[in-house]
Structures are given as structure tokens and as C-alpha cells.
Amino acid sequence: MDGYLEGQCLIAMPNMGDSRFERAVVFLCAHSADGAMGIIVNKPANHISFVDLLAQLNVIDDEDDIRLPDAALKVPVHTGGPVETGRGFVLHTSDFRLKEATLVTSGDVCLTATVEILRAIARGGGPSQALLALGYAGWAPGQLEQEISNNGWLHCEADHDLIFDGDLDHKYDKAIAKLGFDPRLLSSAAGHA
Structure with missing residues (x-):
């Protein structure tokens, strides 16, 4: 997909004017x-917490949380973006997939938005x-490209450490260090040669 950044990370520029994205690192699941x-x-x-969420969704009973596998107890809950904040999305490694429910975003990172993945995590599977x-986080057609050209975002290669590190x-x-320069040297002004 030439010109598209699916499977990469966006890095908010230091001068990001939107507080929802201040110092944000965004893994792009889809870009077209x-x-x-x-x-x-x-x-x-x-x-x-993840355990609280499992109980609220009736995936587990309140007393079941003491029997959850260690992996389930360690799943972090993030604010994924300002769109559909009441809906959950699980970003995960490609060693687990649900037929017709898992979006493979890159070779080894997937996105699943069903309660079945929560049940699988709670069971240790x-x-x-x-x-x-x-x-x-969502962008209309051409919106992300415009924000990038207006110096709103940088991008870098994604890796498991950048995505899943706690x-x-x-x-x-x-994420900035992956680019190899000091972000304090960046200008907020865009120019065209």
C-alpha cells in the first residue's frame, strides 16, 4: 500500500494543538x-482495570478474578482515542485470531473488537x-495526510516493544528516538520548496 502508513506508529508533534493527542503514539490499524x-x-x-471490565461485561463473576491467569491480570487498559470511547478494541499479537472478527493490521499485530477475545484472555487462551x-482515533479520507503535511504528526516503524511495552x-x-533526532529541534512551521 504505497503511501499509506498502516502498521506504523504516528507520533504527535511536540506542538500538537489537540490535548487528546498530546505526546500520543498511535498504532495505525488501517490507512487507505x-x-x-x-x-x-x-x-x-x-x-x-481489565479485571473490572471483565466483571462489568459479565465475562467473569466478581469472585472469579482470583482465578484469572497472570496474563489476564497484566492486560493494560488504554484510552485508545476520542471516537467510540465506550467500545473496546484489543490490539494483540498475531498468535491469536478469531475467524471473521480479527483484523490483521500488519504481519504480526492484529485488532479484535469482540467479547470472545476477552473470554479467551480470561481463560488463558x-x-x-x-x-x-x-x-x-479516526480520520476521514485525506484528513490524516493533511495533518501530516501541516506538521501535526511524524511516523515510525512499529515494533512489539513500542506497542506492548508497559x-x-x-x-x-x-518512538521519537527511533527517528534518530532530538524533537526539540523540530519547527512547528511548515514550508514548501
């Missing part, structure tokens, strides 16, 4: 002429790495 969709991978949803995002406080700096 029809628009773009991604999950913010470095903003925690501090108001709810889910993916080896996963994060649950409440909401997503050190959210340093994920933005790690």
Missing part, C-alpha cells in the same frame, strides 16, 4: 484512501501480548 483508524498505545485509562483500548511514561520518547 477511505481514511485511517488507529489506537493510542501510551495513554492509560486510569478509571478502570488469548494472545501472548495484548492491550485493551477504549475508543479509537512503560507508558517513556513510550513517546522511545
Whole structure:
């Protein structure tokens, strides 16, 4: 998909004017002429845990949380973006797929938005790495390209560490470091030669 950034990470420019995306790292699940969709991978949803969410959705009973596998207890919950914030999206490794429900975004990262993946994680049969995002980031056709040309976003190659590492406080700096320069040297002014 020449010219499209599906499977890469967007990095908010330091001068990002939208507070919802300040210092955000967004994994792009889809990007085409029809628009773009991604999950913010470095903003925690501090108001709810994965176990609380499983109980609210009746995936487990309240007393079942003591029997959950360690992997389920470690699944982080993120604020995935400002669109559909009441809906959950699981970004995960490709070692788990649900037929007709899992979107393969790149060779080794998938997105699933059904309760079945939550049940699989709760039973210990889910993916080896996963994060649950409440909401997503979305762009209309041409909108992301315009934001990039207006110096709103940088992009870098995604990897499992950048997507799934639990050190959210340093994920933005790690993404910038992948580009090999100091972000303080960036200008907020766009120019054309």
C-alpha cells in the first residue's frame, strides 16, 4: 500500500494543538484512501482495570478474578482515542485470531473488537501480548495526510516493544528516538520548496 502508513506508529508533534493527542503514539490499524483508524498505545485509562471490565461485561463473576491467569491480570487498559470511547478494541499479537472478527493490521499485530477475545484472555487462551483500548482515533479520507503535511504528526516503524511495552511514561520518547533526532529541534512551521 504505497503511501499509506498502516502498521506504523504516528507520533504527535511536540506542538500538537489537540490535548487528546498530546505526546500520543498511535498504532495505525488501517490507512487507505477511505481514511485511517488507529489506537493510542501510551495513554492509560486510569478509571478502570481489565479485571473490572471483565466483571462489568459479565465475562467473569466478581469472585472469579482470583482465578484469572497472570496474563489476564497484566492486560493494560488504554484510552485508545476520542471516537467510540465506550467500545473496546484489543490490539494483540498475531498468535491469536478469531475467524471473521480479527483484523490483521500488519504481519504480526492484529485488532479484535469482540467479547470472545476477552473470554479467551480470561481463560488463558488469548494472545501472548495484548492491550485493551477504549475508543479509537479516526480520520476521514485525506484528513490524516493533511495533518501530516501541516506538521501535526511524524511516523515510525512499529515494533512489539513500542506497542506492548508497559512503560507508558517513556513510550513517546522511545518512538521519537527511533527517528534518530532530538524533537526539540523540530519547527512547528511548515514550508514548501
